[in-house]
Amino acid sequence: MARVYRMATFAMLLLSAGAAGAADFPQPLPEEPVSTVTELPERYPDSWVFVHDLHFNSLPDGRAAIVDVGAENNNLRGQIPVAQFGNILPSTTRGEIYVGETFYSRLTRGERTDVITIWDTKTLAPKDEIVLPGGKRGLFVTLRNSLQLTNDEKWALVFNFTPGSSVTVVDLDGRKILSDIDLPGCSLVYPTGPRGFTSLCADGTMTSIALDATGKAGPAVTSEAFNTIDDDPLFMTPAMVGRTGWFVSFKGNLRAIDFAGAAARDLGGFAIPKQAGGEPEWRPGGWQVISADRAGLLYILMNPKGIEGSHKDGGTEAWVVDPKAKTVVRRIALKNHSVSIEATQQEKPLLVASRSDGSLDVYDAASGAFVRTVASVAHDPMTMTAAR
Amino acid sequence: MSGLDKFSEKMTRRVARATSRRSLLTLIGGALTGAAVIPVLPVSRAQAQGHGHGGDPVAPQTTGNPQDPGDQTQCDYWRYCAIDGFLCSCCGGTASSCPPGTEMSPITWIGTCLNPADNRSYIVSYNDCCGKSSCGRCLCNRNERDRPMVRPQANNDINWCLGTSSAIYNCSTAVILGVALEQQ
Numbered sequence: 001m002a003r004v005y006r007m008a009t010f011a012m013l014l015l016s017a018g019a020a021g022a023a024d025f026p027q028p029l030p031e032e033p034v035s036t037v038t039e040l041p042e043r044y045p046d047s048w049v050f051v052h053d054l055h056f057n058s059l060p061d062g063r064a065a066i067v068d069v070g071a072e073n074n075n076l077r078g079q080i081p082v083a084q085f086g087n088i089l090p091s092t093t094r095g096e097i098y099v100g101e102t103f104y105s106r107l108t109r110g111e112r113t114d115v116i117t118i119w120d121t122k123t124l125a126p127k128d129e130i131v132l133p134g135g136k137r138g139l140f141v142t143l144r145n146s147l148q149l150t151n152d153e154k155w156a157l158v159f160n161f162t163p164g165s166s167v168t169v170v171d172l173d174g175r176k177i178l179s180d181i182d183l184p185g186c187s188l189v190y191p192t193g194p195r196g197f198t199s200l201c202a203d204g205t206m207t208s209i210a211l212d213a214t215g216k217a218g219p220a221v222t223s224e225a226f227n228t229i230d231d232d233p234l235f236m237t238p239a240m241v242g243r244t245g246w247f248v249s250f251k252g253n254l255r256a257i258d259f260a261g262a263a264a265r266d267l268g269g270f271a272i273p274k275q276a277g278g279e280p281e282w283r284p285g286g287w288q289v290i291s292a293d294r295a296g297l298l299y300i301l302m303n304p305k306g307i308e309g310s311h312k313d314g315g316t317e318a319w320v321v322d323p324k325a326k327t328v329v330r331r332i333a334l335k336n337h338s339v340s341i342e343a344t345q346q347e348k349p350l351l352v353a354s355r356s357d358g359s360l361d362v363y364d365a366a367s368g369a370f371v372r373t374v375a376s377v378a379h380d381p382m383t384m385t386a387a388r
Numbered sequence: 389m390s391g392l393d394k395f396s397e398k399m400t401r402r403v404a405r406a407t408s409r410r411s412l413l414t415l416i417g418g419a420l421t422g423a424a425v426i427p428v429l430p431v432s433r434a435q436a437q438g439h440g441h442g443g444d445p446v447a448p449q450t451t452g453n454p455q456d457p458g459d460q461t462q463c464d465y466w467r468y469c470a471i472d473g474f475l476c477s478c479c480g481g482t483a484s485s486c487p488p489g490t491e492m493s494p495i496t497w498i499g500t501c502l503n504p505a506d507n508r509s510y511i512v513s514y515n516d517c518c519g520k521s522s523c524g525r526c527l528c529n530r531n532e533r534d535r536p537m538v539r540p541q542a543n544n545d546i547n548w549c550l551g552t553s554s555a556i557y558n559c560s561t562a563v564i565l566g567v568a569l570e571q572q
Contacts, residue, residue, distance in 0.1 A: 057524045108556040139547035188535045202537045236536045309532035
């Protein structure tokens with residue numbers, strides 16, 4: 001009986017609350033049209049970051065999230081499929097986003113198709129695709145330098161791995177394949193000069209190939225060996241400051257490579273100055289461990305438990321290094337263990353640190369102050385690319 | 389197994405045996421230091437929670453053979469000293485065989501792991517199993533002597549479902565190819 005009484009009271013409360021509400025708002029909410037789909041600006045603000053989700057638990061269903069790390073809310077602005085160890089590459093000038101990906105006609109079996117899918121930045125709808133021949137697009141945990149642009153963003157360079165290495169040159173204007181270039185013993189593509197690329201090679205050298213107007217390879221120029229792969233190899237993803245790529249090694253040595261000319265030049269490097277607190281020592285750790293802001297400061301994700309084999313373990317601090325002064329100007333203690341970092345290209349940059357739970361922690365890069373967490377944007381946020 | 393598969397298997401074993409003593413010793417060093425590794429790993433949230441358990445509370449599976457000790461569902465099982473991926477032991481296969489309906493990749497990367505029971509070092513081939521999507525159980529990533537993509541044969545980030553009818557990755561095995569060194 002007491003229960004019935006309580007329920008009646010509750011119902012009366014609801015009714016009275018409803019009556020009061022209607023009095024406050026004499027007009028109902030307007031009817032809303034259906035089939036409304038949000039659009040994005042053609043050019044993304046520089047607080048936006050492309051977060052690639054490898055989705056290791058379902059690799060054919062990889063994707064990327066477009067995240068505004070500078071906003072208070074509504075941070076996740078859209079998603080793009082990036083299937084099967086895919087790559088996402090935003091253009092800075094063409095209003096398009098390129099995705100290198102691989103499909104099977106029956107999802108996991110059947111006919112293999114490798115494509116560059118072309119997405120419209122404004123609608124996030126697929127515009128077109130360019131089929132990549134040979135079923136040889138390299139499949140490995142995402143590295144940004146397996147898909148790059150050259151020739152004023154008119155051409156794309158696709159790294160293939162079968163396990164033989166090669167590069168496919170793709171004309172994005174004509175939507176066609178221009179050439180396939182064998183690259184024995186070398187990996188990935190670093191755009192070089194006005195029209196060409198460099199690859200890092202297994203003997204510690206790098207090879208630069210200039211392309212002619214039809215996309216065919218000119219003579220290869222090979223450097224002296226500079227990458228000590230056995231003892232202290234360079235991580236494959238550099239931080240770009242203009243056309244200079246700053247690479248960092250497993251043990252914390254920085255190396256600058258100039259990609260502005262027709263052949264890449266080794267500009268030398270320096271060791272990140274030793275810092276206290278490592279057990280046994282601080283080393284870079286994670287997946288995308290180095291990034292640069294517009295001013296040319298470098299951000300490096302550091303792991304205090306650095307040993308052989310710790311290079312993918314992530315890090316607990318981001319160190320801000322001034323490559324001109326060769327100093328550590330700031331140590332940013334991260335709130336959470338992080339996997340990859342990326343600096344936005346804003347006037348006042350933000351530093352984004354991705355976590356293994358798929359959330360992003362955002363810091364003021366200048367002060368190191370924690371700004372916000374953007375929760376659950378990806379399953380496996382391995383690589384990030386700031387809008388430019 | 390096709391003629392091509394047999395050929396590449398033979399080649400893998402030959403290359404593995406021909407690897408220099410010095411580099412084998414280096415690899416063994418890596419394997420030894422790896423025994424206590426705690427995988428705080430970038431590849432998946434499961435790994436971050438893993439603490440050497442592959443992320444999932446999977447019931448233990450042992451071979452029952454005292455000369456092949458350890459739990460094959462755990463990252464610290466001796467053969468997994470350079471593995472990266474889902475353990476096939478948790479996915480319908482075993483440490484040395486693929487789950488039903490998948491295809492074993494003939495091309496692979498290798499490690500040299502010390503068996504704590506007989507104190508021998510074995511060459512272990514990490515053949516991927518292919519043709520079905522990610523198993524999703526017992527993710528394990530150990531990186532002793534792992535090198536970046538610039539040296540593919542020493543890199544465990546590559547999808548080694550190469551030379552199979554489908555390049556879709558399911559899980560990874562750890563097959564004994566032979567003894568690495570004569571014991572002194």
